Amino acid sequence: MSTTTVSPPRRPSGRGVQITGGIALLVVLLLAWQFLPGLLNTPRYVIPPLTEVLAALVDPAALPRYLQNAAATMTEVGLGLLIGVALGLGLAVTLAQMPRVYGIVFPYIVAIESIPKVAVAPLFVIWFGFGLPSKVVVVVLLAFFPVLVNTIHGLRSVDRDQIDLFRVNGASPMQLRTRLLIPAALPQIFSGLELAVANAMIGAIVAEFVGAQHGLGVLILQAQGRMETPAVFALLIILSALGILLNLAVRLARRWVITWEPR
Amino acid sequence: MELRGLQKSYATRTGHVHALSAVDLSIRQGEFVAVVGPSGCGKTTMLKILAGLEEPTGGSASLGGHPVRTGSGDVGMVFQKATLLPWKDILANVLLPLSLRRRPTSADRTKAMDLLAMAGLAEFARKRPGELSGGMQQRAAICRALVHDPSLLLMDEPFGALDAMTRDTLNVEVNRIWRETGTTAVLITHSISEAVFLAERVIVMSPRPGRIVEEIIVPFDRERSLDLLGEPEFAALTSRIRSHFEVSHA
Numbered sequence: 001m002s003t004t005t006v007s008p009p010r011r012p013s014g015r016g017v018q019i020t021g022g023i024a025l026l027v028v029l030l031l032a033w034q035f036l037p038g039l040l041n042t043p044r045y046v047i048p049p050l051t052e053v054l055a056a057l058v059d060p061a062a063l064p065r066y067l068q069n070a071a072a073t074m075t076e077v078g079l080g081l082l083i084g085v086a087l088g089l090g091l092a093v094t095l096a097q098m099p100r101v102y103g104i105v106f107p108y109i110v111a112i113e114s115i116p117k118v119a120v121a122p123l124f125v126i127w128f129g130f131g132l133p134s135k136v137v138v139v140v141l142l143a144f145f146p147v148l149v150n151t152i153h154g155l156r157s158v159d160r161d162q163i164d165l166f167r168v169n170g171a172s173p174m175q176l177r178t179r180l181l182i183p184a185a186l187p188q189i190f191s192g193l194e195l196a197v198a199n200a201m202i203g204a205i206v207a208e209f210v211g212a213q214h215g216l217g218v219l220i221l222q223a224q225g226r227m228e229t230p231a232v233f234a235l236l237i238i239l240s241a242l243g244i245l246l247n248l249a250v251r252l253a254r255r256w257v258i259t260w261e262p263r
Numbered sequence: 264m265e266l267r268g269l270q271k272s273y274a275t276r277t278g279h280v281h282a283l284s285a286v287d288l289s290i291r292q293g294e295f296v297a298v299v300g301p302s303g304c305g306k307t308t309m310l311k312i313l314a315g316l317e318e319p320t321g322g323s324a325s326l327g328g329h330p331v332r333t334g335s336g337d338v339g340m341v342f343q344k345a346t347l348l349p350w351k352d353i354l355a356n357v358l359l360p361l362s363l364r365r366r367p368t369s370a371d372r373t374k375a376m377d378l379l380a381m382a383g384l385a386e387f388a389r390k391r392p393g394e395l396s397g398g399m400q401q402r403a404a405i406c407r408a409l410v411h412d413p414s415l416l417l418m419d420e421p422f423g424a425l426d427a428m429t430r431d432t433l434n435v436e437v438n439r440i441w442r443e444t445g446t447t448a449v450l451i452t453h454s455i456s457e458a459v460f461l462a463e464r465v466i467v468m469s470p471r472p473g474r475i476v477e478e479i480i481v482p483f484d485r486e487r488s489l490d491l492l493g494e495p496e497f498a499a500l501t502s503r504i505r506s507h508f509e510v511s512h513a
């Protein structure tokens with residue numbers, strides 16, 4: 001007598017396929033980075049092989065410098081975000097409840113929004129000097145607008161019947177604001193935050209390029225000046241990692257705050 | 264409650280939409296009035312004017328001699344959509360009219376839970392609206408309109424999304440609540456039999472711009488049971504209203 005055990009056909013689940021595929025692609029790309037430049041006879045100062053970049057990244061001699069300057073850049077980003085987001089939220093909530101004023105200032109918002117704001121960075125160096133303030137101001141400017149525009153949009157697209165429900169029940173303007181308009185606009189507010197965070201990194205680096213003593217942007221310029229391409233790549237990796245972390249933080253906060261949103 | 268020569272037109276990008284023309288209607292305190300009429304004839308508009316949510320562009324709406332204003336009276340309103348707040352659970356949604364006025368007490372919570380039980384939603388008190396079906400959300404919205412014992416209950420097609428059986432059950436409940444609380448009730452509905460079952464008076468409106476084309480007194484007792492639906496008198500009233508409808512459509 002023989003028993004046969006029927007095991008279910010082993011088919012990787014959809015998610016499993018995605019993860020394996022993702023890792024496979026990463027390996028291929030990293031291998032290509034390591035070996036393709038050599039095979040194509042690309043000069044090392046144009047595209048250094050992966051191992052050289054990694055060596056530059058973990059170089060113990062460079063580490064304190066990386067850390068100090070990353071801290072400088074993130075201070076600019078953090079302060080700028082704090083101020084820019086607070087201003088954007090505050091102004092949006094104020095304007096959303098004053099339709100007339102909103103009508104008057106709206107064209108100005110659109111006009112300023114369409115300026116490529118990083119182009120103003122040199123001006124800020126003239127006004128605020130080479131230190132922290134000029135960088136923070138650029139970050140503020142870049143973080144402010146996406147928060148302002150998205151929040152206003154969110155506040156203005158709240159369902160009419162929901163507003164009527166509050167009015168019928170005699171809600172005060174304050175109750176309307178804190179218990180309906182702002183919670184209802186949270187999804188758009190977080191979309192604005194995601195953009196603000198990405199913009200803030202751009203703003204800080206560009207401001208450092210324009211004139212600064214500290215920051216990852218300064219290190220990139222220095223490495224460029226010495227033609228240390230591996231160091232430039234290493235700094236780009238650090239910057240991307242910081243950007244990804246910030247973005248992740250916002251998205252986690254969104255999940256944590258907006259628990260009613262379908263995932 | 265008095266509507267005198269009420270007119271309403273909306274200014275839109277493509278010009279004026281004349282929604283209501285010359286509506287005269289007086290509603291006694293404690294009366295149950297149902298409004299039927301073709302889609303777009305201005306029923307919701309009339310209800311919003313009664314609630315003080317829209318200003319009439321002509322004529323007047325007054326309550327006890329004073330012009331209607333929002334928040335001026337105790338109004339319970341059921342909107343055409345459920346209009347629940349997705350970030351609050353069902354219990355908190357039902358308590359909203361109270362929590363905008365004061366901090367809800369445990370008695371308030373008991374009241375809200377009783378209403379939810381009446382609507383068959385007791386186990387869903389702690390769920391978010393997104394976890395409920397459309398009909399369940401609408402039932403929760405009805406509980407919300409009743410939680411603060413309003414003296415005026417305005418309902419805009421509250422049962423449109425419900426199946427016939429749930430609808431019958433809730434109609435019996437609405438009739439009971441209306442009798443027990445003595446609230447004035449205005450019900451907009453597409454269902455002629457629902458109008459006749461619940462109301463003491465049925466207002467028939469013309470297509471846009473809405474006017475009142477007929478008022479039909481429903482001569483039954485205040486207490487209504489589902490047996491009424493089989494009565495010949497009930498059938499006679501509904502067919503009379505229905506014929507009106509067809510005429511006004513032609």
Ligand SMILES: Nc1ncnc2c1ncn2[C@@H]1O[C@H](COP(=O)(O)OP(=O)(O)OP(=O)(O)O)[C@@H](O)[C@H]1O
Binds near residue numbers: 274
């Ligand atoms: N806020 C508004 N702005 C412009 N036009 C409106 C507005 N609200 C309603 N209208 C118009 O007024 C008319 C009456 O609308 P209303 O919502 O009162 O109709 P209704 O009788 O409730 O219809 P339904 O039975 O389909 O709900 C419609 O033609 C509609 O387009």
Ligand SMILES: [Mg+2]
Binds near residue numbers: 307343
């Ligand atoms: Mg309507």
